[in-house]
Amino acid sequence: MTAVLRARGLGKRYRQQWALSDCALDIPAGRVVGLVGPNGAGKSTLLSLAAGMNTPTTGEIEVCGGKPGSGPDQLAKVGFVAQDTPTYPGLTIAEHLRLGAALNPRWDAALARKRVERLGLDPKKRAGQLSGGQRAQLALTIGIAKRPELLLLDEPVAALDPLARRGFLQDLMETVAEQGVSVVLSSHLVTDVERVCDYLITLVSSRVVLAGDIEDLLAAHHRLTGPRRDPATLPADQHVITASHTDRQTTLLVRAESPIIDPAWTVGKVGLEDLVLAYLESPDAATPRPALEVLR
Amino acid sequence: MTWLTLRQFRLSAISVAALLTVVAAVLVVVGRPIASPEPPGLTPDYSTYYYMAIIALYLLPAIIGAFWGAPMISREVENGTHRLVWNQSVTRTRWLLNKMGIGALAAVVAMGLLSVLVMWWSSPIDTIATENGPAGLPIAPMVFGARGVVPLAYAIFAFALGITASALLRRTVPAIAVTLVVFTAFQVMTLNLVRPNLIPPVRETHHFASGTSLFHYAGSESPYQLRVPDPTHSWVLEQQTVDRAGNPVQFPAWFGGCVFPDVSTDNLGARRTPETAEESVKRRDECFDRLNAEGYQQLVSHHPNSRFWALQGAESAFYLVLAALLAWFALRWTRRRIS
Amino acid sequence: MIEFYLDSGSGLSPYQQIVQQVRHALRLGLLREGDQMPKVKDVAAQLAINPNTVLKAYRELENTGLVSARPGVGTFVSATLPGVTPAVLGPLRRDLRRWIAKARLAGLDDEGITALIADTFRETTTEDIA
Numbered sequence: 001m002t003a004v005l006r007a008r009g010l011g012k013r014y015r016q017q018w019a020l021s022d023c024a025l026d027i028p029a030g031r032v033v034g035l036v037g038p039n040g041a042g043k044s045t046l047l048s049l050a051a052g053m054n055t056p057t058t059g060e061i062e063v064c065g066g067k068p069g070s071g072p073d074q075l076a077k078v079g080f081v082a083q084d085t086p087t088y089p090g091l092t093i094a095e096h097l098r099l100g101a102a103l104n105p106r107w108d109a110a111l112a113r114k115r116v117e118r119l120g121l122d123p124k125k126r127a128g129q130l131s132g133g134q135r136a137q138l139a140l141t142i143g144i145a146k147r148p149e150l151l152l153l154d155e156p157v158a159a160l161d162p163l164a165r166r167g168f169l170q171d172l173m174e175t176v177a178e179q180g181v182s183v184v185l186s187s188h189l190v191t192d193v194e195r196v197c198d199y200l201i202t203l204v205s206s207r208v209v210l211a212g213d214i215e216d217l218l219a220a221h222h223r224l225t226g227p228r229r230d231p232a233t234l235p236a237d238q239h240v241i242t243a244s245h246t247d248r249q250t251t252l253l254v255r256a257e258s259p260i261i262d263p264a265w266t267v268g269k270v271g272l273e274d275l276v277l278a279y280l281e282s283p284d285a286a287t288p289r290p291a292l293e294v295l296r
Numbered sequence: 297m298t299w300l301t302l303r304q305f306r307l308s309a310i311s312v313a314a315l316l317t318v319v320a321a322v323l324v325v326v327g328r329p330i331a332s333p334e335p336p337g338l339t340p341d342y343s344t345y346y347y348m349a350i351i352a353l354y355l356l357p358a359i360i361g362a363f364w365g366a367p368m369i370s371r372e373v374e375n376g377t378h379r380l381v382w383n384q385s386v387t388r389t390r391w392l393l394n395k396m397g398i399g400a401l402a403a404v405v406a407m408g409l410l411s412v413l414v415m416w417w418s419s420p421i422d423t424i425a426t427e428n429g430p431a432g433l434p435i436a437p438m439v440f441g442a443r444g445v446v447p448l449a450y451a452i453f454a455f456a457l458g459i460t461a462s463a464l465l466r467r468t469v470p471a472i473a474v475t476l477v478v479f480t481a482f483q484v485m486t487l488n489l490v491r492p493n494l495i496p497p498v499r500e501t502h503h504f505a506s507g508t509s510l511f512h513y514a515g516s517e518s519p520y521q522l523r524v525p526d527p528t529h530s531w532v533l534e535q536q537t538v539d540r541a542g543n544p545v546q547f548p549a550w551f552g553g554c555v556f557p558d559v560s561t562d563n564l565g566a567r568r569t570p571e572t573a574e575e576s577v578k579r580r581d582e583c584f585d586r587l588n589a590e591g592y593q594q595l596v597s598h599h600p601n602s603r604f605w606a607l608q609g610a611e612s613a614f615y616l617v618l619a620a621l622l623a624w625f626a627l628r629w630t631r632r633r634i635s
Numbered sequence: 636m637i638e639f640y641l642d643s644g645s646g647l648s649p650y651q652q653i654v655q656q657v658r659h660a661l662r663l664g665l666l667r668e669g670d671q672m673p674k675v676k677d678v679a680a681q682l683a684i685n686p687n688t689v690l691k692a693y694r695e696l697e698n699t700g701l702v703s704a705r706p707g708v709g710t711f712v713s714a715t716l717p718g719v720t721p722a723v724l725g726p727l728r729r730d731l732r733r734w735i736a737k738a739r740l741a742g743l744d745d746e747g748i749t750a751l752i753a754d755t756f757r758e759t760t761t762e763d764i765a
Contacts, residue, residue: 032685051383054635075385082379088304089375095303102299103384139380146384166683174680177689195641195649195684215648269646 002065004029004150004182005050009059012045019045021206023059027184027199029149032176034197034214035186036276041203043186044083047152050184051080064149076106079148079181083155085139089128093121096138097145104146112145115171133164140168144175151175153185157192169196190273202276204283214272221275222260223268224252242278253278297386297394305398308364312406315359319352319410323417331421337430338421346421346431349414353442354483356410357450360403361479365458366471368395369630373466378634388631396459396623400452407451415443427528435531435601437487444608449615454479456619460626463634486611492533494610497597500527501538504594506577506584511547511555522547522587522594530598540591548590554583636673637666641682649684653692657701661716672702672710 003026010023020042027033035043048054049061052069061068064077087096093116101107116123119137127135136156143151153172157165173196176183187193193200200217202210210217221241228250231240238256245251253270254260260267270278322345329342338346369392372378382388415422421431422443432439441447457479461471502524510523526532539545599607637660639653647655660666675693679686693710696702703713738748 030687032687048635053379053382055632069387072385072387072390075383075387078383080379080383082376082383084376086376086380088377088380090307091303099300099303099381100384102297103381103386105385142380142384169683170680173683173686174676177676177679177686195682198685198687218648 002029003027003062004031004064005184006062007059008061010046010049010056010061011058012042012049012054013057018206020049020203021058023208025201025208025211027182027201029182030180031182031199032173032197033182033184033199033201034190034193035184035201035203036190036193037188037203038280039188040205042206043188043203044154045206046203047080047154047184047186050150051078051152053080053082072105076104076146077149079143079146079151081136081139081143081151081153081156084159085132085136085156087127087130087135087138090126092124092126093130093138094123096127096142097123100142100145106147108145108147112141115141115144131164132159133161133168136160136164136168137171140171144179144181147179148181150182150184153183155186155188157187165192172196190276194272200272200276202279204280207283209279209283210276217275218270218272220257221253221255221270223270223274224250224254224260224265225268226250226265229264242282297391298398300381301395301398305364305395305402309402311363312356312359315356316406316410316413319349320413323349323413328417329420331424331430333424333426333430337424342421343430346418349417350438350442353410353414353447356407357403357447357454358476358479360406360451361454361458361475362472364399364403365455366462366475367468368392368399368459369462369626369634370466370468370471373634374468388634389627392459392627392630396456396626399455399459403451403455404448407448411443411447427526427530433529433531433601434604435529435599435607437491437531440491440531440604440607441483441487444604445612446608446615449612449619450483453482453615453619453622456622456626457482460622460629463626463629466634486614490614491607491611492599494614495599495603495606497533497599498530499595499597501593501595504584504587504592506581509584509594511551520547520552522551522592524594524596527596527598527600529601531601532596532598534595534597536595536597538593538595544595545592548587548592551583551587554586555580636671638673639678639682641684648688649682650688650692650695653678653689654695657692657696658716661701661712661714666712668712668715670712672712674709 005025005027007023007025010025011021012019023042023046035046037043045054049056050063050068052063052067052074064074066074066077068078069075088099091099097109097112097116100112101109116138119134119141121130121134121138127138130138136159140153140156143153156172157168160168172183172185175181185193185197198214200210200212200214201208226249228245228248231243231250231252234240234252234254237258238254238260241253241255243250243252253274326342326345329338329346331338331342369378372381381391418431422434422439425431425433425439427433427436434440434443441450454475458471458475461474461478462468465471465474504522504524508525511520512523521535522537523535526535536544537547637657639656641649641652645652657666657672672693673681675686675689678684678689682689693702693704697704697710701712701714701716702710704710735748738751743751
């Protein structure tokens with residue numbers, strides 16, 4: 001399968017601080033990728049690098065087969081809706097659409113007009129008068145009507161109320177279904193992206209700790225509960241992410257490629273949020289082996 | 297792209313157009329001045345408008361730099377809209393080139409209109425201008441920068457300077473401040489260091505003559521200086537006394553005592569017979585004759601008024617080259633350093 | 636036409652929920668053979684879920700022969716599931732009532748009863764598989 005985003009040894013340093021380091025990724029095309037991690041973990045940096053807003057300090061990144069930001073053709077392939085969904089406060093909605101049409105050869109004017117109509121936005125209204133949710137929708141409209149191959153969205157729902165958030169994600173999913181566009185969507189909350197994503201990347205303090213198809217990730221992780229025992233006695237192919245103990249009981253979150261057959265354990269499923277939290281809690285668990293990459 | 301540039305430029309352009317309209321209205325209502333070569337030559341009212349018009353010509357480039365150039369990139373960064381506009385299918389380079397091109401064109405048009413207006417209004421004065429009034433010669437430092445083609449070059453330079461400050465600082469208010477300060481500094485520097493040397497000045501040596509040469513108090517640094525009459529219709533840069541070998545000197549040690557004998561030769565309180573007027577003139581003649589005899593001369597460097605267009609061309613080229621370098625740097629910086 | 640919903644407390648993944656809701660609807664007679672299924676795009680937009688998830692559910696339904704896709708037209712229900720008639724349901728419910736009464740007499744509270752049912756149910760299903 002062709003990768004829509006490919007990174008090797010990718011790193012970005014701002015002065016003395018590494019915002020992203022040693023990042024290796026292969027994101028397949030046609031996915032909706034959730035990019036999660038705490039604030040400051042490097043999510044925005046990764047998206048900026050992919051959009052070509054930034055140049056990497058180390059390593060390389062390839063997006064849709066080209067170097068990010070390398071020319072008008074490359075820019076046309078990638079849509080980027082930055083954090084806080086910037087728009088020109090003094091320009092009207094209609095003027096924003098005109099801007100999109102003037103600056104993008106593949107602009108889908110009918111789509112843009114229809115979306116604005118359906119959202120109930122007055123084209124004569126200035127962007128400065130819109131609510132956060134409406135502005136996000138306007139920025140998304142410009143991103144979609146550009147008809148990119150890859151749409152990068154940096155925390156698009158963070159500033160939205162639950163209703164606007166749902167509306168935004170509904171529209172996004174409709175677009176994915178209609179256009180087959182690949183999406184990378186960042187958020188510091190797993191619950192924001194859980195429904196819409198089928199691929200997950202978790203960043204913790206500038207490193208990728210978990211990346212892969214969500215179903216594969218869920219299938220590869222198990223919660224084990226049983227009589228108290230030392231996690232070191234587990235078989236070699238069972239890798240402990242987190243462990244907690246009481247007097248009598250041990251609870252483990254393990255990664256294992258093969259089924260758990262030890263009858264002493266009660267084996268349970270792990271939810272996506274718990275899985276991500278486990279990796280956020282102990283990011284070092286991912287480092288003994290390279291970040292788990294499950295590719296189809 | 298051009299549509300967006302024009303749309304974003306609309307308000308700034310209208311503001312400057314309004315400003316020009318006000319200046320034009322005032323000058324037209326006041327009417328062209330009536331001037332005569334005989335003193336006083338110009339009424340105080342006309343004189344005020346004449347200088348105001350010159351100041352307007354100096355101000356407009358600063359306004360263009362500060363309000364067209366300086367916000368160009370920084371305002372986008374402040375609003376985060378650079379992340380919107382630079383992620384459409386147009387490269388930053390093309391985006392900035394378009395804005396630079398249209399802005400520079402507008403700057404030339406605005407500046408050209410104001411120049412033509414002011415020169416039309418001032419021409420009755422300019423045609424009879426001499427170094428003694430009623431107004432400065434075209435070559436005179438203050439008038440020079442407000443006539444001919446240099447104002448256009450200043451405007452383009454200020455615009456490029458504003459954009460560069462905008463790219464470097466990424467904040468509008470500091471960019472405006474830096475643009476104004478640096479532009480003013482450049483204007484002062486050009487006047488003192490660049491313009492005199494764009495073309496080698498005319499250098500002439502003159503003998504002294506007691507009737508016209510002067511020995512006058514010139515300030516605390518070098519209390520007394522020798523001077524000969526300035527060449528007419530010229531911008532005089534420097535007068536310097538030189539000895540027989542051509543080395544710059546102040547004046548020979550004996551000269552002060554020769555011209556003012558009672559200052560240096562007499563003891564305090566000694567009685568003297570006052571000189572008659574004829575005696576005094578004769579003694580001064582002898583002093584200057586002795587200067588000439590010992591080979592002292594006065595070196596005068598100046599640009600005659602006839603060099604107006606040559607200097608205009610050279611100075612415009614200087615500013616345009618600087619503007620081009622700044623534009624190149626701003627493009628490069630914007631492409632590589634802003635995220 | 637069927638309208639889907641997602642229950643985040645169900646413990647089932649969204650795709651499993653869609654499959655289950657179709658099966659339930661077929662059993663209860665809400666969906667019949669020949670009915671058109673909602674478009675993938677509309678389900679994705681309505682539920683704000685990944686279209687791949689909907690596609691996956693539809694593919695599974697297709698594999699089990701419950702629906703079939705007609706390219707360019709849509710997806711249609713192509714089979715029915717055996718429903719349970721009230722005649723069968725009645726006696727079963729009666730048995731269960733009797734059992735619950737017995738459990739209460741034995742001292743189990745509501746929570747104890749549901750836990751016992753769930754546990755036993757799980758046990759029997761694993762036995763069935765094994």
